[in-house]
Amino acid sequence: MTFPSVHVPVLVEQILAGLKLHEERDSDATRVFIDGTLGGAGHAMRIASCLTNRDTLVALDRDPSVIQRMLPFLESHLDTRAERSEVGWFLNPSRGCRWVLCADSYCEAPSVLSRLGVAEAHGILLDLGLSSDQLQDTERGFSFRIEGPLDLRFDSSTGFSAADFLRVKSEKEIADTIYRFGEERFSRRIARAIVEKRQTQPIENAKQLADLIHRVVPGRIHGRVDSATRTFQALRIAVNQELEHVEQAMRSLPQCLAEGGRLAVISFHSLEDRIVKHALREHPLLKVITKKPILADTEEVDANPRSRSAKLRIAERTEA
Numbered sequence: 001m002t003f004p005s006v007h008v009p010v011l012v013e014q015i016l017a018g019l020k021l022h023e024e025r026d027s028d029a030t031r032v033f034i035d036g037t038l039g040g041a042g043h044a045m046r047i048a049s050c051l052t053n054r055d056t057l058v059a060l061d062r063d064p065s066v067i068q069r070m071l072p073f074l075e076s077h078l079d080t081r082a083e084r085s086e087v088g089w090f091l092n093p094s095r096g097c098r099w100v101l102c103a104d105s106y107c108e109a110p111s112v113l114s115r116l117g118v119a120e121a122h123g124i125l126l127d128l129g130l131s132s133d134q135l136q137d138t139e140r141g142f143s144f145r146i147e148g149p150l151d152l153r154f155d156s157s158t159g160f161s162a163a164d165f166l167r168v169k170s171e172k173e174i175a176d177t178i179y180r181f182g183e184e185r186f187s188r189r190i191a192r193a194i195v196e197k198r199q200t201q202p203i204e205n206a207k208q209l210a211d212l213i214h215r216v217v218p219g220r221i222h223g224r225v226d227s228a229t230r231t232f233q234a235l236r237i238a239v240n241q242e243l244e245h246v247e248q249a250m251r252s253l254p255q256c257l258a259e260g261g262r263l264a265v266i267s268f269h270s271l272e273d274r275i276v277k278h279a280l281r282e283h284p285l286l287k288v289i290t291k292k293p294i295l296a297d298t299e300e301v302d303a304n305p306r307s308r309s310a311k312l313r314i315a316e317r318t319e320a
Contacts, residue, residue, distance in 0.1 A: 009042030009127075010307040011266060014294050018264045018314040019123040021050035030054045032118050034256075036106025036126040036249070037061055041070050043125055045077075051097035058112060058121075062105040062245075063154040071101060087115045107249040110256050120258040126249065128276075129268040129310070130236070141206035142236070144228045150206050152236045162235040163204050171195045181243070181271065182234030186217045190231055206232075233269065246272055250279030254286050257317035262289070264314045273311050286315040 016022060019033070031051065035044040038061040048057050061067055071089060075082055078093035088102035102112050106126050113121065130142060141150040141162065152162040166174065175191035178184045193216045194203060203209050210228040217227040237243060253263055263286070267273040273293070280288050293311035301308045 007040030007042060008304045008306070009040070009046070010129075010300070010304065010310045011294060011296060011312045012043065012046050014312055015043060015125060015264055015266075016046060016050060018289065018294075018312070019047070019125065019262050021047065021123070028054075030056075031122040032056045032058065032113075032120070034106075034109055034113075034121050034124040035059045036109060036124060037128070038066055038070060038101065039127065041074070043127060047123075047125070048097050048099070053093075053096060053098075055097040056100060056118070057097050058100045058102065058109075058116070058118075060102045060104050060106050060109060060112065062103070064103045064157075067101050067103045074099065074101075087112065105245050107245045107252065109249070110252050113256055120261070121256050122258050122261045124253055124257065124261070124263045126253075126263075126265045128242075128246065128266060128272050129306070142232075144206045144210035144226070144232050147205055147207040150204055150209055150235075152232070152239050154240050159239060159241075162239050163202070165235060165239055166194055166203050166209075167198060177238050178231050178234045180234070181237040182230035182232075183270070184230040184234065186227075187231075189216050237271070243271060243275065246275050247279070250275060250283070254283050254315075254317060257285075259317055259319055261317045262314055263317075264312060266310050266312050268309045268311075273313075276313055280313055280315040283315070285317055287318050289314040289316055 025031070032055070033047055033051065035047060035057065038044055038059040041059070044057060044059045051057060067089070071082055074091060078091055078096065078099070080091050080093045082089040082091050088100050091099040091101070100116065104112055109124065141148045141152055150161065150163040150166070153159055169177070171191045174194055175188045178190055179187035184190065190213055193212055197203060197212055203212065209231070213228040213231055219227065257263060263280070265276045267276050280286055290313050293313050296307035296310055
């Protein structure tokens with residue numbers, strides 16, 4: 001079966017080392033690892049390759065379409081049939097670890113473990129980035145280079161879309177959102193243009209918004225960044241409440257770890273990284289392993305340019 005994802009995982013070897021997956025272990029021990037963002041399963045499959053049939057990998061993703069896309073592939077790859085439960089989908093291959101797939105946000109991991117009857121995890125990975133598969137999704141407008149509905153939600157069945165946001169929010173609310181979550185210095189100019197435009201025609205697709213931004217922001221490209229990038233980032237963060245999810249996860253996930261277990265987090269922009277950095281330093285149950293974030297080397301950046309902005313931070317659960 002053809003691999004259903006074009007996404008390339010970042011910092012894979014550094015993550016495996018950071019989660020201590022190559023270290024010797026007690027032959028009778030059972031372990032549970034959590035991949036908080038299944039995405040294209042690149043990280044999950046590498047983690048699973050280090051586990052045995054006594055272990056469990058719990059893979060979460062708040063985007064239900066990710067689970068739907070990856071489940072048939074994993075059934076074929078693992079040569080097993082998934083069993084549905086109230087928690088998620090269970091795959092029990094004859095070789096390798098057990099998989100549990102759950103359509104939940106990573107900040108719901110404590111609840112998922114409780115429902116599974118699992119007391120603690122031995123390692124947790126959070127990849128906070130947007131996957132290449134989502135960028136290619138023409139139905140949700142994640143990429144302003146592809147004409148599609150301006151939705152930007154990970155789960156389109158909940159909340160309100162970015163188009164709804166731009167239709168009902170005031171000019172000040174739109175400007176504040178673009179500035180706060182996109183760190184866009186032309187936020188007021190963009191918000192004013194959006195409000196003027198919607199008086200005659202609502203902004204309903206990604207290309208409409210991108211074209212508007214390109215008209216009002218001087219210089220379409222700033223360095224390597226398109227002038228529409230920050231606004232789309234801001235709207236996506238707002239409609240998905242992404243920073244709230246990160247903050248909640250940073251408070252609750254350390255308590256899910258076994259003593260000596262590790263939490264590894266990959267962030268891709270300064271807002272997320274700031275939250276992660278301070279949360280890891282300040283949590284009373286954690287010892288920071290990475291004094292500075294781990295970055296992709298030149299070889300990885302050349303092969304996968306999206307890895308350029310990735311920052312990996314790791315902390316270990318100390319004795320309670």
